[in-house]
Amino acid sequence: MIYDIGLMNFATEVLQSEKPVLLDFFAEWCAPCKILSSELESFSKEHEEYKVCRLDVDKTTELATMYGIMSVPTLLLFKGGKETSRLVGAQVKDAIEKFCEVNN
Numbered sequence: 001m002i003y004d005i006g007l008m009n010f011a012t013e014v015l016q017s018e019k020p021v022l023l024d025f026f027a028e029w030c031a032p033c034k035i036l037s038s039e040l041e042s043f044s045k046e047h048e049e050y051k052v053c054r055l056d057v058d059k060t061t062e063l064a065t066m067y068g069i070m071s072v073p074t075l076l077l078f079k080g081g082k083e084t085s086r087l088v089g090a091q092v093k094d095a096i097e098k099f100c101e102v103n104n
Contacts, residue, residue, distance in 0.1 A: 003053045015081040024054040032090035
């Protein structure tokens with residue numbers, strides 16, 4: 001399951017999460033974001049130990065700016081409310097799994 005989040009529930013869903021959070025900064029107009037979205041859906045079904053969230057940069061420019069998002073899609077991995085790593089660009093599920101494994 002992928003959670004669509006915004007400014008109002010960012011702290012609750014990401015910063016206060018008990019699980020590690022894989023956060024996708026995306027845009028509706030972004031073709032690589034659409035590719036990544038289906039890969040993340042597959043990842044989330046197989047890896048319930050992670051909470052997978054997505055954040056539309058056009059609707060939450062404050063958060064995109066705060067985290068220095070320069071291009072979409074960008075994945076950020078959060079543990080204990082802190083960003084631990086990031087991955088830029090469309091990825092396949094295997095690459096997402098490796099990214100999470102290496103940075104966990």
